[in-house]
Structures are given as C-alpha cells and as structure tokens.
Amino acid sequence: xxxxxxxxxxxxxxxxxxxxxxxxxxxxxxxxxxxxxxxxxxxxxxxxxxxxxxxxxxxxxxxxxxxxxxxxxxxxxxxxxxxxxxxxxxxxxxxxxxxxxxxxxxxxxxxxxxxxxxxxxxxxxxxxxxxxxxxxxxxxxxxxxxxxxxxxxxxxxxxxxxxxxxxxxxxxxxxxxxxxxxxxxxxxxxxxxxxxxxxxxxxxxxxxxxxxxxxxxxxxxxxxxxxxxxxxxxxxxxxxxxxxxxxxxxxxxxxxxxxxxxxxxxxxxxxxxxxxxxxxxxxxxxxxxxxxxxxxxxxxxxxxxxxxxxxxxxxxxxxxxxxxxxxxxxxxxx
Amino acid sequence: xxxxxxxxxxxxxxxxxxxxxxxxxxxxxxxxxxxxxxxxxxxxxxxxxxxxxxxxxxxxxxxxxxxxxxxxxxxxxxxxxxxxxxxxxxxxxxxxxxxxxxxxxxxxxxxxxxxxxxxxxxxxxxxxxxxxxxxxxxxxxxxxxxxxxxxxxxxxxxxxxxxxxxxxxxxxxxxxxxxxxxxxxxxxxxxxxxxxxxxxxxxxxxxxxxxxxxxxxxxxxxxxxxxxxxxxxxxxxxxxxxxxxxxxxxxxxxxxxxxxxxxxxxxxxxxxxxxxxxxxxxxxxxxxxx
Numbered sequence: 001x002x003x004x005x006x007x008x009x010x011x012x013x014x015x016x017x018x019x020x021x022x023x024x025x026x027x028x029x030x031x032x033x034x035x036x037x038x039x040x041x042x043x044x045x046x047x048x049x050x051x052x053x054x055x056x057x058x059x060x061x062x063x064x065x066x067x068x069x070x071x072x073x074x075x076x077x078x079x080x081x082x083x084x085x086x087x088x089x090x091x092x093x094x095x096x097x098x099x100x101x102x103x104x105x106x107x108x109x110x111x112x113x114x115x116x117x118x119x120x121x122x123x124x125x126x127x128x129x130x131x132x133x134x135x136x137x138x139x140x141x142x143x144x145x146x147x148x149x150x151x152x153x154x155x156x157x158x159x160x161x162x163x164x165x166x167x168x169x170x171x172x173x174x175x176x177x178x179x180x181x182x183x184x185x186x187x188x189x190x191x192x193x194x195x196x197x198x199x200x201x202x203x204x205x206x207x208x209x210x211x212x213x214x215x216x217x218x219x220x221x222x223x224x225x226x227x228x229x230x231x232x233x234x235x236x237x238x239x240x241x242x243x244x245x246x247x248x249x250x251x252x253x254x255x256x257x258x259x260x261x262x263x264x265x266x267x268x269x270x271x272x273x274x275x276x277x278x279x280x281x282x283x284x285x286x287x288x289x290x291x292x293x294x295x296x297x298x299x300x301x302x303x304x305x306x307x308x309x310x311x312x313x314x315x316x317x318x319x320x321x322x323x324x325x326x327x328x329x330x331x332x333x334x
Numbered sequence: 335x336x337x338x339x340x341x342x343x344x345x346x347x348x349x350x351x352x353x354x355x356x357x358x359x360x361x362x363x364x365x366x367x368x369x370x371x372x373x374x375x376x377x378x379x380x381x382x383x384x385x386x387x388x389x390x391x392x393x394x395x396x397x398x399x400x401x402x403x404x405x406x407x408x409x410x411x412x413x414x415x416x417x418x419x420x421x422x423x424x425x426x427x428x429x430x431x432x433x434x435x436x437x438x439x440x441x442x443x444x445x446x447x448x449x450x451x452x453x454x455x456x457x458x459x460x461x462x463x464x465x466x467x468x469x470x471x472x473x474x475x476x477x478x479x480x481x482x483x484x485x486x487x488x489x490x491x492x493x494x495x496x497x498x499x500x501x502x503x504x505x506x507x508x509x510x511x512x513x514x515x516x517x518x519x520x521x522x523x524x525x526x527x528x529x530x531x532x533x534x535x536x537x538x539x540x541x542x543x544x545x546x547x548x549x550x551x552x553x554x555x556x557x558x559x560x561x562x563x564x565x566x567x568x569x570x571x572x573x574x575x576x577x578x579x580x581x582x583x584x585x586x587x588x589x590x591x592x593x594x595x596x597x598x599x600x601x602x603x604x605x606x607x608x609x610x611x612x613x614x615x616x617x618x619x620x621x622x623x624x
Contacts, residue, residue, distance in 0.1 A: 079424050126607050133367075133423045134610040137561070138603060144554070145599045152592035258435070261428065294443035301436030308429045309418050 002332040007325045034323070035187075038276070042183055046175040054175060058243060060283040061178040062236045066260035067267070067275035068185055069232035074269055075193060076225040077131070077205035082139035084256035085123075086233020087240075088146065090116035092156060094238035095247030099162045105242040106168075109235065116234020121227045128222050131208070143252040150249055161248020168242050178239060182276070185232060190272050201225055259283070262300050266307050268314020277316050338466040339587045345472045347579030349538055351571055352479040353552055354559035355486060356530030362565045363490055364523040365503035366416065367426040368408070370434035371531055372553030377437055378404050378532035379544045383451055393454065401532045408528030412521045420520070421506075434549065442546040451544040453536065475537050482530075487568040499523055503565075558598050562605045564612025573613060577601065 016027040045057055066083050073080050094112035097103045103111075127138045151159055168174045192198050203211045204218050211218050241247045259282065260275075267278025282303070286296045311318065353375075360368045368374075378400045385396035411433060419425035460469040489496040501509035502516045509516055534552075542548075558578055563570025581597045605612060 081427075130606065130610055133427060134606055136424065136427065137557070138606050141554075141599050141602055141606075145596060145603065148592065148596045148599070152590070152596060265428065294439055297439040298436045298443065301432040301434075301439065304432030305415060305429050305436070308425050308432070309415055312419075312425070 003329045004332050005327050006330045007321070007327050009325050013324045038186070038273075039183060042179045046172070046179065054171065056284060056287045058174065058178060060279055061182045062240055063259050063263060063283050064182055064276040064279035065178075065185060065232055065236050066256065067263040067279050068189065068272050069229040070260045071264050071269055071272050071275045072189060072193070072201075072225060072232075073229040074264070075205055076201045076222060077208065078222065078225070079132070079136050080139040080229075081136045081261070082141075082143045082257050083233055083260045084143040084252045084254065085139060085146070086116065086120050086230050087237040087256045088143060088251040089119050089230075090234025090237030091241045091247045091251040092237075093119070093234065095162050095165060095241045096156060098165050098242070105166050109238045109242065112238035113231045113235035116237065117227045117231030120230030120234070121223055124226055125223065128219050128226075140257075143257065147249050147252045157248065159249060161246060163246045165242055165245040165247065167245055174243060181235065186272055186276055189228070193272070258297075258300060262304050265304060266315060268316035268318070271316055274314050274316030278314070281315070335587075337464050339583055341463060341466050341468065343580040343583035345468070345476060346583050347575040348476040348479040349541075350555060350559055350579050351483055351575035352475060352534045352537060354556040354571060354575065355479070355482055356527040356534060357553075357556035358560050358563075358571050359486065359499075359530060360523050360527030362560050362563075362567070362571075363496075363503060364499040364520060365565070366412075366520045366523055367423065367430055368411075368416075368524050368527055369427055369431040369553065370411065370437065371527065371556060372549035372551070373434035373437035374404055374408070374528045374531040375535045375552045376441060376544065376546055376549040377407075379453065379535040379539045380441060380446065380451075382453055382536065383544060386454070397536055400536075401529050404528040404532040405525040408525035409521050412524040416520070416524065417517065420517075434553070438546045438549040447545045449543050453539045453544070455540040471537075471540050478537060483568060483572060486571075490568060495519070495522065555598065558602045561602050561612055564615025567612070567614040570612055570614035
C-alpha cells in the first residue's frame, strides 16, 4: 500500500484570496496578520528593547535592507557576491560630504543613497552584458580592488579612514528612520516586483533572450534594477557612517557581502520578505554568539551550506506553505 | 636589477601555475566549482605541519597521508554537498565557498599564525644564477610545475579519464550517451584538484609560513590564472601565469608593493569585461554574455 502526500489549499485561503468576499473577522485577520506582524514588530520593538539590543536592531534592519537589495538583483538575474560595494560606496559618499563640506546627515544620507546608486550603476555598466557566474565574479572582485586602491593612494584618509562624523540628532530618530525605510522598501518593492515592471525584471532572470525578442531593452531594465539595489545598499552605508561616526576601509569588508547572501538564502530567496526574515534570524543569533568571536563566521559558512543543501527554498517559503495549505497522506491509485 | 627581477618573475609565474593547477583541473577542465580550494591548500599545510611537529611522523609518510586525506575529503564534499546542487552554478559556488569560509575561519579562530608554522624545505642550499641568489626550493618549484603542466595537458588530451573530464564540461548529456558516468568523473575531478592543492602547499609553503589568510589569497590568484587563461585550456594556464607573475613582480619592484594585488585583480576585471571566457577559452562562449 503506497501513500503519497497531498497538499491542498486551506478553505480560508480560497475564500479570502480568490473570491474577495470577506465574511468574518477571522478571514480578515488571516489576510492581515502576515502583513501586520512585521509592521507592528518593527514599530514596537525599539520601544521594548534595552539600549544594547536597540543597537542590534539597527544592524538587523541594515542587513535586512542589504539582503533586500541582493534579492532584487538576484530576481533580475544578477547574483551579486559583493554587496559590500554598494554599502562602501554609499558610506564613503556621505562620509566625504559630511567630513569635507560639513553637510547635515539628514541631507547627506538621501543624497548619498542616490549618488551611490548612480556610481554603482556606472561602475557595473560595462559588465551588464555578462551572465550568471561571470557577473558574480566581477562583483566579488570590485570591492577588493577598491579597498586596495584606497590603501595605495591614501585618498579619503587611507587606512585611517575619516572619523568625527556628525551623528543623527537622537537614537529614536536613528531607529525609526531605519525602520521606516525598511518597511517602505519591503512592502514597496514587493509590490513593485508583482507589477508589470517587476514581471519584466523576473522575465530577464527566467529567460533573457525571450525578453529581448519581446522587443524590450533588457540592458535598460538591468541598469534600473542595479540602480534600485545600489541605492538601497548605499543608503545602508550612508546611514551606518553616521551611526558609527566613522568611515574607513572596513566598509568594504567581506561581512557586508556574506551576511546579506546568507540572510537571503536562509530566509528564502525571491520574496524580499524571506530576505528580511533571514536577517531577523541571523543577526541576533550572531550577536548572541559574540562570545565565540571568530567562530561566528564559521557558523555562517556552515549555515550557508546546510540551507543550500537541505532547505534550498528557505524558511519563508516553508512557513508560507504551512500557512496556506494543509497536508494529508492519500493512497496512490493503481 | 632587471635580470634579477625577470628571474624572480619567472619563478613567480611557476608558483602561480602550481597554485592554480588543481583549481584549473576542477573548475577549468571539468567545470565543477570548488571554491573551497584555498581552504584545502591551508588545511593540508596545517595537516602536514601537525603530523611533523606534533606526531613526529617521517616527512614522506606525512606528505602521503596529507595528499590522500585531501583526495578523500574532496570526494566526500562532492558526494554530500556538491551532488545535491549540481548544475546550479551559483549554488555550487556559494556552498563550496561556505565550506572554505568555515574551514579557514576555524583556523584563524585557533590563531595558528606565526613563523613557527612552517614546512621544511627540500634541500637547504642556494645557487647564484646571473648574479642573483636563488634557493633550491624555488628551482624545484619551477621544474616541478613545468612537469605538472605538461602532465595536465597530457592527462586532459590523451587519457580516457582526462577526455571524460573535458566531456562533462562541454556537454554533460552527450557525455552520458557515450557511457561516461558524470557523477563519478566529477567526484574524481574534485578529489584530484584537492590532492593537487596539497601538493602545491607542500612546494610553496616552505617559502613563507602557513596562515589562514593565505587561503583567500590562493583562491583569488588561482581564480585569476584560471579566468585570464580561459577555462579548459592548458596553454592558457601557462600564458596567464606568465602575465600575472611578471605583472606582479614588476609592479612590486618598480611601482610599490601596495599595487601588486591591484594589478592582478584589475587584470581579472579587464579580462572578464572584454572576453569573459579568457584569452584562450573556447567553451561556453554563448553562455557567458548576452
């Protein structure tokens, strides 16, 4: 007697998502809960956490944004192994504007986000035609080159970096600024990826040649996707510059490339929400393991391997499936 | 000065070729990504060091054990990790890079860094060639890497296994119809590459000392040689080693040691931008760009 597992949508999912006739509070809650949970969480968490964990929350949000930026690029078919490039360029943009020209952080951060996005797009424009692993290798190498160029030419403070940046007015502004950006990016870009525009981007990932034969200029769309991802990454860099009040060579460190990828892989690539979830799991975990020092990176490596091999869909897709569907064993017909 | 620099550039090219040869066998010739290559290199170096200094084994026995341990480890990693993500190039890269990261960071957590972590040279003697001191180890490297490159070319072009290696990189399905067990060949390719990493460590480590950072360095330089030369081309390995080797040594002497790494990284970027399959690469020209 052979059995197989059958997955069926829950009745409440069918009623609430397809028919659009919300009959009860329960159905409304079923639809609203997954959206309300992160919103309420992001707004309430800063109030209930202590000073130390508030700092952790800041880096959670920053890594979640970096992971979202990675995921947008990956959904357009460009897998980046160097998010540190976006982070570092944004950090140096706002650092230079603040250090040499004395501009206010509330001006430098948005300007650096746009400028960083433009610079990253221009830097990667020559390799826009590359596909798959070749593009990844270019993104892996550019941050390494930039670090060494800064070291060799001693521009922008060289190995010392620039310190004494103006901090943001208060820690509440810091926290709620980054939370607002995170929520806007998460929901806004999720919506964007569901629109026709996002469909073109996903189409480039699935089959770029057929997108070309539909008469669409994929290079223009790839460049736009790069600009979006670059701007998000640069915002993170610019923001962290003013939080740490320092910018230097560590902004191009491997951490900023590895952790976002790990977050997206653990959480589940292709949804943006998965990337955010991954960051909310990995960063606090790594803080809890701070006592182990270098072992944290060992753990990231192991996590990456285990999730890619055992659960390649990621945690978010797993939870989503359990939420929308139930499973049962049925007999296989002869 | 010029002659000495040229001589050392030649030796540097030989070192690069020796470093890259295992990676080239795995990634270049049979198309299986093993980005834990640098970690294998460091792992075998620490293995030999431990067997010599902690367990007091005979040198030859320690070397043989280390090479075989690497071969087996390579096969295990293929069976338990790579096999499950085979064909998805980026998952292969991320998974193996994760393994490499874990191994290297584990060693740096132990903090085994310093001059006492070193392997013995084969023969402690030096010669004067054209007015420059050259020690025996470096001459051995030049000779051995010439032999290995010729061996690699012969293996990839004139043995059934070597042809199978190239076959699975060019078209796995067609290779299957010719009776090539692609999983077995890919296992062999990863484990031979890992074994060659141990051999490279054995020759090159005595010139410096063992450190976990060396692992990333070896990976990047092997990648540079592989990409610049072109995947699947033995002549490309030689040409790329010479280009990178000479460029590194001459920038080191005439411009400054800060620029050494920038030159090889910039060379990778330039080649990837202009001709992603490398100077001599013939495979996958349709897949590299659109």
